[in-house]
Amino acid sequence: MSLVITAADVKKLRDITLAGMSDCKKALEATNGNIEEAIDFLRKQGQKFAVKRADREAKEGVCMASVSHNRNNGIIFKLTSETDFVAKNEEFVNLANTIAEIAIKNLPNTTEELLAIEAEPGISVNELILGKLGTFGEKVEVAEYSIIRTDAGQGQVIPYIHMGNRAAVIVALNQEGTDKMEAGKNVAMQIAAMKPIAVSSDDVDASVIERERGIIIETMKADPKMAGKPDDMIAKIAEGKLNAFFKESTLLSQDYVKDGSKNVAAYLESVSKGLTVTAFRHIKLG
Numbered sequence: 001m002s003l004v005i006t007a008a009d010v011k012k013l014r015d016i017t018l019a020g021m022s023d024c025k026k027a028l029e030a031t032n033g034n035i036e037e038a039i040d041f042l043r044k045q046g047q048k049f050a051v052k053r054a055d056r057e058a059k060e061g062v063c064m065a066s067v068s069h070n071r072n073n074g075i076i077f078k079l080t081s082e083t084d085f086v087a088k089n090e091e092f093v094n095l096a097n098t099i100a101e102i103a104i105k106n107l108p109n110t111t112e113e114l115l116a117i118e119a120e121p122g123i124s125v126n127e128l129i130l131g132k133l134g135t136f137g138e139k140v141e142v143a144e145y146s147i148i149r150t151d152a153g154q155g156q157v158i159p160y161i162h163m164g165n166r167a168a169v170i171v172a173l174n175q176e177g178t179d180k181m182e183a184g185k186n187v188a189m190q191i192a193a194m195k196p197i198a199v200s201s202d203d204v205d206a207s208v209i210e211r212e213r214g215i216i217i218e219t220m221k222a223d224p225k226m227a228g229k230p231d232d233m234i235a236k237i238a239e240g241k242l243n244a245f246f247k248e249s250t251l252l253s254q255d256y257v258k259d260g261s262k263n264v265a266a267y268l269e270s271v272s273k274g275l276t277v278t279a280f281r282h283i284k285l286g
Contacts, residue, residue: 003033013038019137042134056139060087062096063168063283065159066104074157074170075103076281077111077145082138092140095132099125099142111145146281148172155278158184162192167284173268174278183271187251190264191282196251199277204250209242216241251277 005028013024013035019042031037061080067073079096081087099114102125108114115126123131129140148157148170156176160169169188173180190196198204216238220226226234247253252265259267268275 003029005029005033009033009035013042019135023134023137039135042137044134056082058082058139058141058143059286060084061140061143061285062087062093062165063161063285064096064100064165065161065168065170066100067157067159067170068104068107070152071156071158071176072150072152073104073107074148074159074172074281075100075107075145076147076159076168076170076283077103077114078143078283078285079140080143080285081136081140086136086138086140089136091132092136095129095140098128103145103147107147107149108145109147111142114142114145144283146170146283148279148281150278156180156184158188160185160188160192162189162284167192167282169280169282171280172278173275175272175275177272180272180275183268183275186258187264187268187277188280190254190257191251191280192284193257194251194254195282196254196280197249198251199279200250200252201246204246212245213238213242216245251280 005025009028010021010024013019013028014021016035016039019027023042024038027038027041028035031041058080060083061078063076063078065074065076067075077099079092079099081092086092098119102117102119103114106114106117108117115124115129117125119125119128125142129142133140150157150172153176155172155174157170157172158181160171162168169191171184171188171191173184197208217234220234220238252263252268254264256262256264256267262270265276268277
C-alpha cells in the first residue's frame, strides 16, 4: 500500500522550507513522507533550481549596508528573491546578514570576489546560496555589490537602511569623529529620498552631460518662442538650464531636505568646517 501524502504534510514542509507546494509534494513522495529527509532532498535540488530559474526576475529581497569597526570601509549589496514572501523569511534575512558579515570582514572589490570567499570550511558564498535554493524554491542572488574605502585618518563611511531594507546607502565623509556621524546619516537619508546621480557636477559622467545638453538644446529649438534666436544665445541659455539640472541632480548642490534655506554642501560646512562627501552608493529594490 503506497503512502498517502496529505495536504497537511505538504503545508508543513512548505511552512518550514518555503519551497513550492508541488516541490514539497515531490520531496515527500521521494522520501516516503519523512519530513527531515524531504528537507534534505529539497536542499540538494539547489543547483537544479538555479538552472531552472535563471531567467526569472528577482525584484524582491533585502538591501544591506555595513561598515567596518573603524568605519574606514563600507559595503553595500542586495540579496534578491522573486517574492516578498521569501524576502521576509527569517532564514533568508539570516543569509543576507551572514553575507554582509563576510563581505565587511574580507572587503572584496567585486561581486565575483565576494561569491568566491569561503563562507564555511570548503563552502564558498556562492555555494552557500545555492544550498539554500531548494529550501527557498526561488531564484536568489547577490546584486549591485559595491565597496567604499577611506584611508585611516582620512574620513569615515556611514551606513543607512531605508524603508525596512528596501533601500540602502553608504556615504563617505572626509572627516572622522563620532560627532560627524549624525550628519552622515542625514546626508544618507537625503540620498535615499532625492536620489542624486553624483556627489557634484565634477563627478557626472561626460556622456550624461552631453545627453542632457542635447535634450535641452533640441527642446529650445522646437519652442516657437526661440525661433530665430542665434545659436550662441541658445547655447548660453542651455548652459543655464544645465546648471539647474546639476543643482537638482548632484548631492552637494541639492537643497537640504531638512532645511531648504541651504544646500547640502552648506549644511555639512555648518556641522564642521571643510566637511564634505567624497563618495556614496545607493541601491533599492525593484
